[in-house]
Amino acid sequence: MRCLGGLLLGLAALATTLDAQQTIAERLSGRVSPEIAGLVQDLGGAALQRGLPADPLIQKAIEGNAKGVPEERIAAALRVVVTQLDTTAAALRNAGFENPLDTVEITAGAFAITAGLHGRDITALARTGRPTPDVIVGLRVAGTLAALGVPPAETVTLVSQTLRAGASPGDLLALPGRVQSEVARGATPAQAAAGLARAAAAQARHGPPPDHGHPSHPPAPPHP
Amino acid sequence: MTTHDFHPQVKQLLDGELTLTDLPPELRAEGEEALRLLAAVDREPVSLPAVTWRVMAALERKRQRRWTRAAWLLAPALAAAAALVVLLGRPSRPTASAPTGMVTVRFVLVAPGAHQVCVAGTFNRWDPAATPLVRSGSGDLWVATLSLPPGQHQYAFVVDGARWVPDPTAPAIDDGFGRRNSVLTL
Numbered sequence: 001m002r003c004l005g006g007l008l009l010g011l012a013a014l015a016t017t018l019d020a021q022q023t024i025a026e027r028l029s030g031r032v033s034p035e036i037a038g039l040v041q042d043l044g045g046a047a048l049q050r051g052l053p054a055d056p057l058i059q060k061a062i063e064g065n066a067k068g069v070p071e072e073r074i075a076a077a078l079r080v081v082v083t084q085l086d087t088t089a090a091a092l093r094n095a096g097f098e099n100p101l102d103t104v105e106i107t108a109g110a111f112a113i114t115a116g117l118h119g120r121d122i123t124a125l126a127r128t129g130r131p132t133p134d135v136i137v138g139l140r141v142a143g144t145l146a147a148l149g150v151p152p153a154e155t156v157t158l159v160s161q162t163l164r165a166g167a168s169p170g171d172l173l174a175l176p177g178r179v180q181s182e183v184a185r186g187a188t189p190a191q192a193a194a195g196l197a198r199a200a201a202a203q204a205r206h207g208p209p210p211d212h213g214h215p216s217h218p219p220a221p222p223h224p
Numbered sequence: 225m226t227t228h229d230f231h232p233q234v235k236q237l238l239d240g241e242l243t244l245t246d247l248p249p250e251l252r253a254e255g256e257e258a259l260r261l262l263a264a265v266d267r268e269p270v271s272l273p274a275v276t277w278r279v280m281a282a283l284e285r286k287r288q289r290r291w292t293r294a295a296w297l298l299a300p301a302l303a304a305a306a307a308l309v310v311l312l313g314r315p316s317r318p319t320a321s322a323p324t325g326m327v328t329v330r331f332v333l334v335a336p337g338a339h340q341v342c343v344a345g346t347f348n349r350w351d352p353a354a355t356p357l358v359r360s361g362s363g364d365l366w367v368a369t370l371s372l373p374p375g376q377h378q379y380a381f382v383v384d385g386a387r388w389v390p391d392p393t394a395p396a397i398d399d400g401f402g403r404r405n406s407v408l409t410l
Contacts, residue, residue, distance in 0.1 A: 031349070059346055059350070062350050063346075063350045063378075063399065063401075064400075064401055066344060066350040066351065066352055067350075067388055067401060067403070074401075077400035080400055081400070107376075108376065111376055111397075114397050115395075115407075116397075141409060143376070143397075143407070143409075144409045145395075147396055148395045173409060176395060176409065180393075184256055
C-alpha cells in the first residue's frame with residue numbers, strides 16, 4: 001500500500017513537472033531557439049521541483065534572444081540565474097523561512113544578488129523585514145540600491161534601519177531616489193546611504209518627524 | 225541658445241556606462257551639470273486625453289507618478305530644450321490618477337539622429353519593437369508613458385532597432401550578457 005502511495009505521488013510530481021514544462025514551452029514559443037527552449041524547460045522544470053520560480057529563466061532566455069546574444073552565452077546566463085535562485089532560497093531558509101518559499105521573495109532576492117548583494121545579506125534583510133510583503137519590498141529596494149553603487153554593508157544597514165523605523169513601502173521605495181539626490185550633490189553612494197541610515201535609526205529611536213517619512217535632518221555627507 | 229560639448233566621460237555618464245563617482249573629480253561638476261540639464265527637461269508634464277482624466281477621477285484613487293528619464297547622447301539641442309522648459313516654468317511633478325494598482329512611468333531618451341526609439345524590458349517580454357517612444361520637443365527627445373504594475377522591472381532602450389542603450393539616470397545591473405539593464409522599482 002505504501003509503495004502504491006509513493007508511486008502515485010511520484011506520478012503526480014511527474015505530471016506537475018510535465019505540465020510546468022509545457023507552460024514554459026508555450027511562453028517561449030517563437031521567442032527563442034529550440035535548443036534554448038529545451039534548456040529552459042529542463043532548468044525551469046528542475047527549479048520548480050525545488051520550489052524555485054521559472055519566470056526569471058524564461059525572461060532571461062527571451063531577453064538574450066531579443067538582444068541577439070549567442071546561444072552559448074544565453075545558456076551560461078541561465079545557469080547563473082539558477083545559481084542565484086538557489087542561493088536566495090538557501091539564504092531565506094537561513095533566515096528561518098520554511099518551505100514552500102514565496103517565489104516572489106526568491107525572485108526579489110535573486111535580483112538583489114545580481115545587483116551585488118550576497119546570500120548573507122539576503123538572510124540579514126529577510127530577518128529584519130518580516131512579514132513577507134516587507135521582505136519583498138526590502139529586497140527589491142536593496143537590489144536597487146546596490147545597482148546604484150551602494151556597497152552591500154551600507155545597503156543592508158539602510159534597508160534594515162528603515163524597516164525597523166516602521167517605514168511604509170512608499171518610504172522604502174523612495175530610498176533609491178534619495179540616494180541619487182545625495183550623490184548628485186557630491187556624496188558617494190556609500191556616504192549617502194550611511195547618512196540616510198543614521199536618519200532612519202534616529203527616527204526609530206525618537207519616532208517619526210512631523211513630515212513623516214522624511215528625516216527632519218537630511219544627511220549631508222561630505223564631498224569626496 | 226546655449227551649446228554644450230561635454231567631455232567623453234560625461235557622455236558615458238549620460239549613457240549609463242559610468243556613475244558620477246566613476247568620474248574623475250575634475251569632471252564631476254560637469255557631470256552634475258549634464259544631469260541637471262536632463263532633470264530640467266524631464267519637468268515637462270504629460271498630457272493625457274480628457275476622457276482618461278474623467279475615468280481616472282471616477283476611480284478616486286491617488287497614485288504615485290514615477291518618472292524615469294534618460295539621455296543617450298547629450299547634444300546642444302538638449303541644453304536648448306532644458307532652457308526652454310525652465311523658462312516656461314513647467315510644473316516639476318504633475319500628479320494624476322491611474323487604473324488600480326498601476327503606476328504611470330514616463331520614459332525619456334535624448335537620441336540625436338535616431339529614427340526610431342523603443343523601450344524593451346520585462347514588462348513587454350523584451351520585445352524590441354512593441355513599445356515605441358514618440359519624438360517630442362526638440363526632435364532629439366523621445367518620450368513614452370506607460371502604466372506598469374508595482375514590482376521590479378528591467379529595461380533598456382532600443383535605438384533604430386539595433387542599439388540597446390541603458391537609461392543613464394536609472395540604476396543599472398549586469399544583464400549577464402556583458403551589457404547593462406536599467407532597473408525600475410515601483
